[in-house]
Amino acid sequence: KTSKMQYYNNPMWPGEAHSLKVEKILYQGKSPYQEILVFESSTYGNVLVLDGIVQLTDKDECAYQEMVTHLPLCSIPSPKNVLVVGGGDGGVLREIARHDSVETIDICEIDQLVIDVCKEFFPNLSIGYKDPRVRLHVGDAVDFLRNSPEGKYDAIIVDSSDPIGPAQALVEKPFFQTIARALKSGGVLCNLAESMWLHTHLIQDMLAICRQTFKGAVHYAWTSVPTYPSGVIGFLLCAKEGRPVNFLTPVNPIEKIQGATKAGKELRFYNSEVCAMSFVALAAFPFQRLRP
Numbered sequence: 001k002t003s004k005m006q007y008y009n010n011p012m013w014p015g016e017a018h019s020l021k022v023e024k025i026l027y028q029g030k031s032p033y034q035e036i037l038v039f040e041s042s043t044y045g046n047v048l049v050l051d052g053i054v055q056l057t058d059k060d061e062c063a064y065q066e067m068v069t070h071l072p073l074c075s076i077p078s079p080k081n082v083l084v085v086g087g088g089d090g091g092v093l094r095e096i097a098r099h100d101s102v103e104t105i106d107i108c109e110i111d112q113l114v115i116d117v118c119k120e121f122f123p124n125l126s127i128g129y130k131d132p133r134v135r136l137h138v139g140d141a142v143d144f145l146r147n148s149p150e151g152k153y154d155a156i157i158v159d160s161s162d163p164i165g166p167a168q169a170l171v172e173k174p175f176f177q178t179i180a181r182a183l184k185s186g187g188v189l190c191n192l193a194e195s196m197w198l199h200t201h202l203i204q205d206m207l208a209i210c211r212q213t214f215k216g217a218v219h220y221a222w223t224s225v226p227t228y229p230s231g232v233i234g235f236l237l238c239a240k241e242g243r244p245v246n247f248l249t250p251v252n253p254i255e256k257i258q259g260a261t262k263a264g265k266e267l268r269f270y271n272s273e274v275c276a277m278s279f280v281a282l283a284a285f286p287f288q289r290l291r292p
């Protein structure tokens with residue numbers, strides 16, 4: 001029922017839209033937080049859409065989930081306690097489970113309906129919930145982090161939606177402060193950080209907040225995800241002071257983790273070279289150069 005004008009009027013990317021051919025609508029519903037749509041596309045497999053925005057597709061989810069997970073987890077020697085914010089589909093859980101050193105995986109997703117719908121239509125992602133280390137918390141991540149013990153996590157991965165709707169508070173300074181508090185010294189954060197083509201100012205604001213909040217290191221990485229607006233997505237990598245962290249050269253490379261890339265469960269996108277490449281600064285978007 002959405003009109004053409006609405007498609008070109010999303011305030012996050014005014015004047016543009018990306019289209020995928022729909023073969024079949026698989027699910028349409030409304031939770032207390034958002035509108036949820038799942039359809040089968042002709043070229044990208046099943047697609048999850050929240051409030052009119054593509055969150056993932058079977059074809060290119062690997063790029064996003066592998067990067068958002070392994071960029072932080074490979075940057076610390078032996079991650080044990082990990083928290084996922086958002087990520088109700090389970091794809092990030094699936095990727096964290098590749099790390100043998102991990103003992104607990106907490107996930108705080110606001111919307112139970114996203115979890116249920118993904119269990120039905122995205123079995124390759126929701127398989128992440130089958131790992132016995134996973135503990136699911138359904139609720140707002142802002143409250144969850146406010147109440148979480150100080151210094152609990154080695155890594156926090158913020159896999160949340162765009163900052164309009166339930167994820168609005170997740171780009172503001174108080175939220176980053178609660179993340180820093182919940183991290184161990186030398187712990188790391190990987191936060192979804194939008195497109196450098198579309199959200200230059202938002203990224204600069206988030207970088208400024210993070211540079212005040214995380215004294216270890218703050219870096220911007222980006223990768224290609226064809227079904228996200230402008231075809232790229234960025235990540236903010238932040239380290240709490242306490243141990244030197246070099247995000248560009250993994251101290252815990254995925255290639256050396258036993259069982260991480262077992263036959264039949266190979267990674268499809270991330271490796272240590274892709275990691276190094278993702279931090280390369282572009283002349284037009286010199287996010288890394290603001291502070292060495």
Ligand code: AAT
Pocket residue numbers: 053054055056085086087088089091092108109110111114139140141142159160161162166167168170192228229
């Ligand atoms: N891995 C798929 C990618 C996502 S899903 C983002 C998830 O964050 C959604 O399931 C949403 O319900 C959840 N979420 C949003 N706000 C909160 C909150 N305050 N607390 C907990 N969970 C939340 C992201 C795709 C990015 C799209 C880029 N354009």
